[in-house]
Amino acid sequence: MLMGLxxxxxxxxxxxxxxxxxxxxxxxxxxxxxxxxxxxxxVTHGGTRHDAxxxxxxxxxxxxxRNFRFLSILGFTCxxxxxxxxxxxxxxxxxxxxxxxxxxxxxxxxxxxxLAVVASMADMASMAPTSGGQYHWVSEFAPQRYQKxxxxxxxxxxxxxxxxxxxxxxxxxxTMIQAILVFCYPEYxxxxxxxxxxxxxxxxxxxxxxxxxxxxxxxxxxxxxxxHIFGFFAILIPLWVLAPRNSATEVFTSxxxxxxxxxxxxxxxxxxxxxxxxxxxxxxxTHMAEEIKDASIIVPRCMIWTAVLNATLGFIILITYCFCIxxxxxxxxxxxxxxxxxxxxxFYGATNxxxxxxxxxxxxxxxxxxxxxxxxATASRQTFAFARDNGLPFSxxxxxxxxxxxxxxxxxxxxGSLSITTVxxxxxxxxxxxxxxxVSLLVSSLFTSYFISISCILLKRLKGEPLxxxxxxxxxxxxxLNIFAxxxxxxxxxxxxxxxxxxxxxLNMNWAVLIYSVVMIFAISIYFxxxxxxxxxxxxxxxQSVMH
Numbered sequence: 001m002l003m004g005l006x007x008x009x010x011x012x013x014x015x016x017x018x019x020x021x022x023x024x025x026x027x028x029x030x031x032x033x034x035x036x037x038x039x040x041x042x043v044t045h046g047g048t049r050h051d052a053x054x055x056x057x058x059x060x061x062x063x064x065x066r067n068f069r070f071l072s073i074l075g076f077t078c079x080x081x082x083x084x085x086x087x088x089x090x091x092x093x094x095x096x097x098x099x100x101x102x103x104x105x106x107x108x109x110x111x112x113x114x115l116a117v118v119a120s121m122a123d124m125a126s127m128a129p130t131s132g133g134q135y136h137w138v139s140e141f142a143p144q145r146y147q148k149x150x151x152x153x154x155x156x157x158x159x160x161x162x163x164x165x166x167x168x169x170x171x172x173x174x175t176m177i178q179a180i181l182v183f184c185y186p187e188y189x190x191x192x193x194x195x196x197x198x199x200x201x202x203x204x205x206x207x208x209x210x211x212x213x214x215x216x217x218x219x220x221x222x223x224x225x226x227x228h229i230f231g232f233f234a235i236l237i238p239l240w241v242l243a244p245r246n247s248a249t250e251v252f253t254s255x256x257x258x259x260x261x262x263x264x265x266x267x268x269x270x271x272x273x274x275x276x277x278x279x280x281x282x283x284x285x286t287h288m289a290e291e292i293k294d295a296s297i298i299v300p301r302c303m304i305w306t307a308v309l310n311a312t313l314g315f316i317i318l319i320t321y322c323f324c325i326x327x328x329x330x331x332x333x334x335x336x337x338x339x340x341x342x343x344x345x346x347f348y349g350a351t352n353x354x355x356x357x358x359x360x361x362x363x364x365x366x367x368x369x370x371x372x373x374x375x376x377a378t379a380s381r382q383t384f385a386f387a388r389d390n391g392l393p394f395s396x397x398x399x400x401x402x403x404x405x406x407x408x409x410x411x412x413x414x415x416g417s418l419s420i421t422t423v424x425x426x427x428x429x430x431x432x433x434x435x436x437x438x439v440s441l442l443v444s445s446l447f448t449s450y451f452i453s454i455s456c457i458l459l460k461r462l463k464g465e466p467l468x469x470x471x472x473x474x475x476x477x478x479x480x481l482n483i484f485a486x487x488x489x490x491x492x493x494x495x496x497x498x499x500x501x502x503x504x505x506x507l508n509m510n511w512a513v514l515i516y517s518v519v520m521i522f523a524i525s526i527y528f529x530x531x532x533x534x535x536x537x538x539x540x541x542x543x544q545s546v547m548h
Contacts, residue, residue: 047062047066047293047294048293048294050294050295050296050297050471051066051293051294051295051296054128054129054130054295054296055130055290057128057468057469057542058128058130058136058538058542059538059540059542060130060290060388060538062290063290063401063408064290064291064401064408064409064410065291065408066290066291066292066293066295067215067218067291067293068218068221068288068291068292068293069218069292069293069298070298070301070302071222071225072218072219072221072222073218073221073285073288073292073298073299073302074225074302074305074306075221075222075223075224075225075226075228076221076224076284076285076288076374076377077281077284077285077302077303077306077374078225078228078306078309078310079221079224079225079228079367079370079371079374080281080284080371080374080375080378081278081279081280081281081282081284081306081307081310081371082169082228082278082310082367082368082371083278083279083310083311083313083314084232084278084310084313084314084316084317084318085231085364085367085368085371086172086274086277086278086314087107087274087275087278087314087317087318087321088235088317088321088343088364089172089176089341089343089364089368090172090274090277090278090340090439091103091274091321091342091343092332092337092340092341092342093271093273093274093500094106094271094272094273094274094275095256095258095325095328095331095332095342096256096258096259096271096332096500096501097256097257097258097259097261097267097268097270097271097500098255098256098267098268098270098271098272099254099255099256099257099258099328100246100250100251100252100254100255100256100322100325100328101251101252101253101254101255102255102256102264102267102268102271103271103274103275103318103322104251104252104318104319104322105268106268106269106271106272106274106275107274107275107314107315107318108315109272110272110275110276110279110492111275111279111311111315113484113485113488113489113492114276114279114282114307114311114488115307115308115311116481116484116485116488117282117450117454117485117488117489118282118303118304118306118307119304119474119477119481119485120454120457120474120478120481120482120485121282121283121286121303121450121453121454122282122299122300122301122303122304122472123300123457123470123472123473123474123478124137124141124453124454124457125283125285125286125289125296125299125300125303125472126296126297126299126300126470126471126472126473127296127467127468127469127470128140128468129286129289129290129292129295129296129299130286130289130290130385130538131286131287131288131289131290131381131382131384131385132155132287132382132385132386132389132538133158133283133286133287133289133382133385133449134154134155134158134283134449134450134452134453135151135152135154135155135158135385135386135389135391135449135537135538136151136385136538137453137456137457138150138151138154138452138453138456139151139537139538139539140468140538140539140542141453141456141457141459141460141467142452142456142459143456143459147537147539148532148535148536148537149527149532150452150456151537151538151539152391152523152527152531152532152535152537153452153520153523153524153527154448154449154452154453155386155389155391156386156391156519156522156523156526157445157446157448157449157519157520157523158283158382158386158445158446158449159379159382159383159386159392160441160445160519161441161442161443161444161445161446161449162287162375162378162379162382162383162417162446163379163383163417163420163421163424164424164438164439164441164442164445165280165281165375165378165379165442165446166203166206166372166375166376166379166417166420166421167199167203167420167421167424167425167438167442168277168438168439168442169202169368169369169371169372169375170199170200170202170203170206170372170421170425171195171199171425171428171438172368173198173199173202173365173368173369173371173372174195174196174197174198174199174200174201174202175195175198175199175339175340175341175428176341176361176364176365176368177198177365178190178194178195178198178339179336179339179340179341179344179361180344180358180361180362180365182335182336182339183335183336183344183348183354183357183358183361184354184358186335190339192428192429192430193429195428196425196426196428196429199421199425199428200421200422200425202369202372203372203376203418203421203422203425204418205369205372205373206369206372206373206375206376207376207414207415207418209373210373210376210377210380210409210414211409211411211414214409217373217377220373221374224367224370227366227367227370228367228370229313231363231364231366231367232313232317234360234363235317235360235363235364236316236317236320238347238350238351238356238360239320239321239324239346239347239350240320242350242351242352243323243324243346243349243350244324244326244349244350245323245324245326246322246323246324246325246326251319251322251323255267255268256328258332259499259500259501259502260501260502260503261502262502269495270495270498270500272492272495273439273440273443273495273496275314276443276492276496277439277442277443278310278314279307279310279311280442280443280446281375281378281446282303282306282307283303283446283449283450284374284375284378285299285302285303285306286299286303287378287381287382287385288377288378288381290381291381296470296471296472297471297472300472301472321343321346324346324349324350325342325346326349330345331343331345331346343361344357344361347360347361376414376417376418376421377414379417380410380413380414380416380417381410381413383398383410383413383416383417384398384399384401384410384413387399387413389535389536389537389538390534390535390536391531391535393526393530397412398410398412398413398416399413400412424438427511437510437511437512437515438512439512440496440497440510440512440513441512441515441516443492443493443496444493444496444497444512444513444516445516445519447489447492447493447496448493450485450489451486451489451490451493454482454485454486454489455486457482458479458482458483458486461478461479461482462479496512497510497512497513497516498510
């Protein structure tokens with residue numbers, strides 16, 4: 001039902017279509033391709049007539065080249081979410097709190113909840129396909145009295161969430177290298193500061209591809225999509241063929257409460273941080289919307305296809321992985337398990353080969369590095385868009401578009417994102433729960449932005465107020481799906497702040513609640529001291545006449 005798409009055009013769109021000539025992809029991105037005789041709307045930077053009309057409606061100037069197509073942006077979002085890779089890489093938390101059966105059943109529940117969230121976000125993305133995403137939607141759809149304040153807070157939270165996403169992916173890729181070193185050289189003693197350096201190295205590589213390699217990024221993302229799928233089979237087949245297996249009873253009915261929570265149900269629910277982390281980021285395509293050709297239809301399609309494809313691959317790899325863990329405590333207590341990567345001992349148990357194990361793990365590291373590249377691109381575009389609307393300190397600096405390798409990119413926003421991830425890497429030096437903290441911060445920040453934006457459009461629908469034209473719609477399912485998505489987001493948001501263990505120390509504490517609170521207080525303070533005087537929100541530039 002969610003895959004059904006249909007087109008809805010306004011009279012203005014029809015008239016615009018008749019006055020615009022076909023676009024030639026080979027023309028230079030800065031060349032004016034077509035002009036609407038009445039409105040003066042131009043098609044530039046490799047866009048289509050619908051792209052030009054969408055940018056005209058939201059009052060934005062096209063600054064970035066639209067060099068992404070469906071396949072390249074699908075590769076971008078699939079590798080960014082990295083669901084099957086993340087299930088394996090972050091499985092420690094789910095195995096401790098929930099066990100084999102807990103991971104499977106909570107994954108199914110998370111998939112259902114997230115599909116409703118993704119569908120609700122895709123609906124809004126078709127109405128307003130801009131890099132601003134949630135903060136733009138809130139500015140446009142919230143009650144007029146609260147538009148400015150809510151949009152400002154959501155902009156800060158969305159920016160924070162995506163910066164945390166860059167940190168989480170670089171953390172996984174970097175510390176996995178340490179795990180490989182421990183596996184190959186037992187005498188090696190890993191330290192947290194070394195892990196931080198590996199983490200910084202990963203984000204530096206991602207920065208290279210987002211600056212000097214930016215012109216080739218769409219092509220690279222298409223290649224990465226192929227690697228995402230073939231890498232899946234490169235991991236899956238050896239486990240199917242070579243690994244010892246659990247019984248179905250053990251896999252589907254064996255729960256674990258290694259965190260010491262009062263009940264098994266509580267442990268399983270807390271363990272849902274694993275599938276949530278692996279599904280987070282359905283709005284990524286939205287933040288790249290101004291670089292996607294025909295964004296108002298490609299973005300929502302891509303969001304849905306990404307969720308369905310990744311959910312399917314993730315479920316298959318999860319079932320396989322759980323069948324192959326014949327000694328749960330042995331995997332968790334192994335040298336690599338102590339670093340948070342018990343899957344390495346599972347790979348070794350299947351292949352009985354150090355070379356094979358290293359090769360399989362290297363596939364995960366490479367794909368998570370690709371994930372870091374995509375997240376950094378998304379984080380920088382979110383920062384660029386918010387700065388463009390004067391939402392950040394030094395907004396003129398972060399909203400500047402520069403030329404790198406012959407392509408216009410928000411270079412300062414990319415470098416700013418690199419700096420923030422470097423700071424997040426320092427958390428790992430002081431706490432063994434660094435990854436859980438960063439992931440929880442990612443989830444809580446983005447989930448707050450999802451909750452507020454979906455709430456605003458739901459309220460607008462319940463009031464019967466007009467909505468912008470869209471080419472992808474939920475139709476009659478919109479209101480029930482919005483309500484279900486909000487209920488799920490609220491539940492997952494609360495649980496994201498819980499630590500892995502019931503007995504908390506300064507080292508294993510989930511400090512995300514503290515960081516989240518500090519950012520919220522900071523954002524609110526900045527708004528009243530500074531933001532409310534210069535930030536107006538995207539809604540002031542929206543042409544309200546283009547409505548249903």
